[in-house]
Amino acid sequence: MSDTNFDLIVIGAGPGGYVAAIRAAQLGLKTACVESRETLGGTCLNVGCIPSKALLHASELYEEAHSGSLTKFGITFKDVKVDIPAMQAEKAKAVGELTGGIEFLFKKNKVTWIKGRAAFTSPNSIDVGGTAYTAKKIMIATGSSVTPLPGVEVDQKVVVDSTGALSLPKVPKHLIVIGGGVIGLELGSVWKRLGAEVTVVEYLDQLLPGMDGEVRKEAAKIFKKQGMALKLSTKVTGVAVKGGKATVTVEPAAGGAAETLEADCVLVAIGRRPNTEGLALDKAGVALNARGQIEVGHDFQTKVPGIYAVGDVTPGPMLAHKAEDEGIAAAEFCAGLTGIVNHDVIPGVVYTMPEFASVGLTEEQAKEKGEIKVGKFPMMANSRAKTNRDTDGFVKVIADAKTDRVLGVHIVASLAGTMIAEAALAMEFGATSEDIAYTCHAHPTHAEALKEAAMAVTGKPIHM
Ligand code: FAD
Ligand code: NAI
Secondary structure, rough: OOOOOOEEEEEEOOOHHHHHHHHHHOOOOOOEEOOOOOOHHHHHHHOOHHHHHHHHHHHHHHHHHHHOOOOOHHOOOOOOOOHHHHHHHHHHHHHHHHHHHHHHHHHHHHOOEEOOEEEEEOOEEEOOOOOOEEEEEEOOOEEEEEEOOOOOOOOOOOOEEEHHHOOOOOOOOEEEEOOHHHHHHHHHHHHEEEEEEOEEEEOOOOOOOOOHHHHHHHHHHHHHHHOEEEEEOOEEEEEEEEEEEEEEEEEEOOOOEEEEEEEEEEOOOEEEEEOOOOOOOHHHOOOOOOOOOOOOOOOOOOOOOOEEEEHHOOOOOOHHHHHHHHHHHHHHOOOOOOOOOOOOOOOEOOOOOOOEEEOOHHHHHHHOOOOOEEEEHHHHHHHHHHHHHHHOOOEEEEEEOOEEEEEEEEEOOOHHHHHHHHHHHHHHHHOEEHHOOOOOOOOOOOOHHHHHHHHHOOOOOOOO
């Protein structure tokens, strides 16, 4: 086979695409991956999961040192300063190490990186920068990009999207965040901790759409307590920029009198949309659904045999681990094996402080499906959280009233993102709440709150 002819070509090297390419190569397929960015790793490694977590971590350390919250532990600091360029440089270093790591893995697994933008020329051929490539199978893993807000121009200086908000050269005095979803709250938290006044404008009556109702209420309580101004049920109707300042016009979502807010930075974070422009999907015969996504079957194959799709470009939550698991499963199908992704058990985590994590059905969704039992345990009653003085939040376990099978777990806690893994594993194995309640959990750990919430499903927690 020549260098332009492959068993599998993957388009896009984000968590969906790069993982699929590596798995396919491990399974013996001659594999290439096309990526137009300078570095591999997609949105997640370059301008998403990794840089946002680097800034969340650094800003949390600064806030702990600066706010005096450690004084009660007998730790005091003098002259705590924040050096944004140094913080940004450390973030860039982590990103560089991880994206470089993917390049190393490509070489190790003999995945060919085709640099440039791919466009279909037929169902089994693409063009990249004037060169034609053919493959028995092609996988679309082109990800997503920021949804624009009509009438609001992102200049990445005063009006930024998530990519701009990850690279601000200094702390804004007042940051207005449009959209109280995951990006708005994570990046709003970063700049709040570093000293900005932050106002979140959210169209709906609560933050974090899609999460459990009780969790969403708790989120509003916690972020208000942390000093964020929340304008819920409010829509942005315009943003005007003049002399480095923005005037944001808002009005009640249901209609009513408009008001203006002044800011020196505005973050637009109202969602993301699939990347399909420029792919010439018509040449491959692949159609989009009404939401602009590529639909696939259980084997991640589109309606066109031999063309697969995974990750943000397909329906479902736009999460890196969902994309990765789909990439692995789709590669296994491409190699003639059977891959499996359980889309009912995909955890989601908001990495603020505390973290918000969930897996499975919300209480509202579970009630619609049948009779349920709910067990709740507050972090205030968890000995480790109490010792660490991080008692915000609770654990909630939702189980089927008849079978006791766990249907959903929702956690608000400093370590919720780590704790949710146990809940996901339990659900993957079809656990009942009793299974979790009778599993020995190490003491003292935050994870004991999950055991106690599971005990509460049948009304018998110990420490409450
Ligand atoms: P992407 O990562 O978007 O990768 C697609 C790649 O395809 C891109 O590199 C793009 O350049 C390339 N591409 C597109 N079209 C072409 C073409 N025609 N030719 C060649 N290359 C092409 N998710 C989490 O699970 N946890 C988090 O903590 C998290 N934090 C996030 C923070 C932010 C600020 C953002 C924006 C997102 C975050 N996400 C997080 C979401 C996560 O980044 C995405 O779900 C994930 O990257 C999707 O992976 P993907 O492979 O489908 O697509
Ligand atoms: P989102 O869908 O989470 O939130 C967008 C919010 O904007 C919603 O609450 C919506 O009601 C609101 N909104 C929409 N239009 C509005 C308007 N005109 N005025 C005011 N509010 C408006 O989208 P977000 O935060 O942009 O994130 C995009 C994706 O990135 C998410 O789907 C998420 O899965 C992924 N992501 C995941 C992270 C994680 O896993 N920790 C972190 C960051 C992003």
